[in-house]
Amino acid sequence: MNRTKTPLTVDPSVLADLLDGRWASERRRGRTLVEHPDTVPPITGDLDEMREATLRGVRALGESGSTLRSLPTELGGENDHAGYVAAFEESVTASPSLQIKAGVQYGLFGGAIQHLGNAEQHAQWLLPAQRGELLGCFAMTEIGHGSDVASLGTIAVYDPAAEEFVITTPFRAATKEYIGNAAAHGRAAVVFAQLITAGVDHGVHAFFVPIRTEDGEPMPGVSIEDDGRKGGLLGVDNGRLAFADVRVPRTHLLDRYGAVAPDGTYSSPIDSPGRRFFTMLGTLVQGRVSLDGAAVVAAKLGLDIAVRYGLERRQFTGADDTEEVVLMDYQQHQRRLMPLLAETYANAIAHEVLLASFQRVFSGEDDSDEARQLLETQAAGFKATSTWDALDVLQECREACGGAGFMTENRLTGLRADLDVYVTFEGDNTVLLQLVGKRLLGDYAAEFKNIDVGGVARFIGTQAAEHSLYRSGLANVGRTIGEVLTPGLTERRIRSGRLQELLLSARVDTMVAELASNLRPASKLPKEEAAALLNENQHELIEAAKAYVELLKWQALNTAMHTFDDDPRRADEAKALRRIRDLYGLTLIERSIGWHIMYGRLSMNRARQVGPAINRLCAKLAGNAADLVAAFGYGPEHRRATIAEGVEARRQTEAREHYRRARAQADHPVDEKVLHRERTRKG
Incomplete structure (x- = not known):
């Protein structure tokens, strides 16, 4: 047996409370959704059947009243935005199609009305939308402009004589594409278009536009096409929308951040067009927050299934001539699943940090520019990395379950197919990480503006100045940061939390500093040359953003690890969390081991200790694998995979x-x- 012979005595419910976090009751209530007969669609069926089944689930969710939770108290809500999202993302356990279609209906369509509209518009459209009575779409993405929202081609020209906006798709590339709820069920759409009045383009704004009659036919001037079958999410009816001089009343402009008077005069509480644009988009960050959490839920489900199967399935005889070995006793099986389990714990705990930021901003507790920028950066980075991680987890879990994992009835292939597009919508992951990278550069520039070289060293402190010595090769030969901190080569030393954080943070510091140095000439170059210089450093920008997000997630996990430090009754839970923290940190370091060696962060001798330390941690955690996945809080009704039972x-x-x-x-x-x-x- 290669799992630890003396597993810890871990109470899964204690870890469950930590993972489910501040909004545990809402999250657990969201898991009960699978008990409703309309929320779990069949695993097979034609396109129309899958769509209708998912629609029934969306309506059941609206009828439950849970979709009103984020509304202000005057509209019957609780102003609890994070609680609403925590419950909502658990709908992945019923069906990712349900989570996405409900997200379009309640999070995007209803959310746009709530956050971009006025009180009168709330009274007219918001409650019907959040009850599932008024089905709608979120029409932002275009064929020719996916993530480049500022350059959308759809136009809304104001006609003062009629007090109407004329919405037009001027060319094919301006067609709204991949729009959820558009192909079959949507009756209205929040359409994003360039607002033009008195010959002046005031940038992208949102309009409430009816797209179908009560009989389900397209409204005059509205063209609707069905995207048909996709690689996953078959229950979501994605389609294309185009507009040929479609007229809507002036009052259909969602005007919280930009209004048009009857005579065509434009006004806004935000003078700067750029700041106004980003403020409008910032109100829609909920989509990225929920996708981060939904990806974590899907990863949990995949690991729950694969770990349970690995603890039961036997393959090949080992020390015994007749008794076959349980899969989880093989080192490579531990190596393929335990680091992913640690990563998922980190993603889940970091998501709670994101939810707390989201609640502070959207509840009005802290609506400052700084708080909003932090939220937007966290949401972009966490969504990008968690959705990529979920795909990796589900693929590895599928392979770890062999042929049984490839069977539709065991859920893994369906989850993998459905989660595939999560890396693309609500912002392509690569684009989102560029936003994170640019924020890092902006913070770096703000911190070091007008400070000379000596001032920089003093500002960063001895630690960062020491990093610079190693980076420039001026330190003593053979002396690395890891050895300065922990001279021994024992497992305890290589697992030092201080060493892990130093290595992870030093990598971010160095990458951002190098980027800033490389891009410094851009401010004095012509626009074309500056763009070319940025393009030459795009890969490094994205890698720096990834490293920064990994550091944030490690720090969140490290903070959570200390939860039980002062409770002797929870010594084993604390030890399990420390093992999870160490495995996550060392896995991140192992992925970039070449960088740490090249930049003098780790000596060759120290670097060779990382792999064996990971192996030992995997064996120890495998001894408690059943407890660690039980802490996710899912039962057979959530997993719905025979191999897991x-x-x-x-x-x-x-x-x-x-x-x-x-x-x-x-x-x-x-x-x-x-x-x-x-x-x-x-x-």
Whole structure:
């Protein structure tokens, strides 16, 4: 047995409270959604059947009243934005299609009305939208302008004589594309278009536009096309929308940040067009927050299934001539699943940090520019990395379950297909990480503006100045940061939390400083040359952003690890969390081991300790693998995978036993009583 022989005594419910966080009750209430007969769609069916089944789930969610939770108290809500999102993202356990279609309806369509509209518009459209009575779309993305929202081609020209906006798709590339709810069910859309009045383009604004009649036919001037089958999320009816001089009343402009008077005069509480644009988009950050959490839920489900199967499934004989080895006892099986388990713990705990930021901003507790910028940076970075991580987790879990994992009934292939597009919508991940990278550069420039070289060293402090010595090769040969801190080569030393944080943070510091140095000439170059210089450093910008987000997630996990430090009753839970923290940190370091060696952060001797330390941690955590996935809080009704309930493993064991018995009888007939005694002796 290669799992630890003395596993910790871990109470999964204690870890569950930590993972579910401040909004645990709302999150757990969201998991009960699977008990409603309309929320879990069939695993197979034609496109229309899948769409109708998902629509029933969306309506059931609206009828439950949970979609009103984020509304202000005057509209019957609780102003609890994070609680609403925490419950909502758990709908992935029922179906990712339900989570996305409901997200379009309640989070994007309803959310745009709530955050961009006025009180009168709330009274007219918001409550029907949040109850699932008024089905709608969020029409932002265009064929020719995906993530480049500022350059959208759709126009809304104000006609003062009629007091109407004329909405037009001037060319094919301005067609709204991949719009959820558009192909079949949407009756209205929040359409993003360039607002033009008196010949002046005031930039992108949002308009409430009816797209279908009560009979379900397209409104005059509205063209609707069905995107058809996709690689996943078959329950979501994505489609294209185009507009040929579609007129809507002036009052259909969602005018919280920009209004047009009857005579066409434009006004806004925000003078700067750029700041106004980003403020409008910032109110829609909820989509990225919920996708981050939904990706974590999907990763949890995949690991729950794969770990349970790995603890049951046997393959090949090892030390015993007849008894086959449980998959989880193989080192490579531990290596493929335990680091992903630690990563998912980190993502889940970091998501709670993001939810707290989201609640502070959207509840009005802290609506400052600084708080909003922090939220937007966290949401962009966390969503990008968590959705990529979820795909990796689900693919590895599928492979770890062999052929059984490829069966539709065992959920993993369906989850992987549905989660695929999460990396693209609500902002392509690569684009989102560029936003994070630019924020890092902006912060760097603000911190070091007008400070000379000596001032920079004093500002950063001894630690960062020491990093610069190693980076420039001026330090003593063979002396690295890791060795200065922890001179021994024991497992305890390589697992030092201080060393992990120093290595992770030093990498971010160095990458950002190098980027700033490389891009410094851009401010004095012509626009074309400056753009070319940025393009030459785009990969480094994205890598720096990834490193920064990894550091934030490690720090969130490290903080959570200390939760039970002062509670002797929770010593084993604290030790399990420390192992998870160490495995996550060392895995991040191992992924970039070449960088740490090249930049003098780790010596070759120290670097060689990382892999063996990871192996030992994997073996120790594998001993508590069942407890660690039980802490996710999912039951058979959430997993809906026979291999996770021991059924498949027992079937395969019975088949192997039957085969061995048949062979034994054919080659050396043996008394059945003897075989029975032998099986009983081995348990």
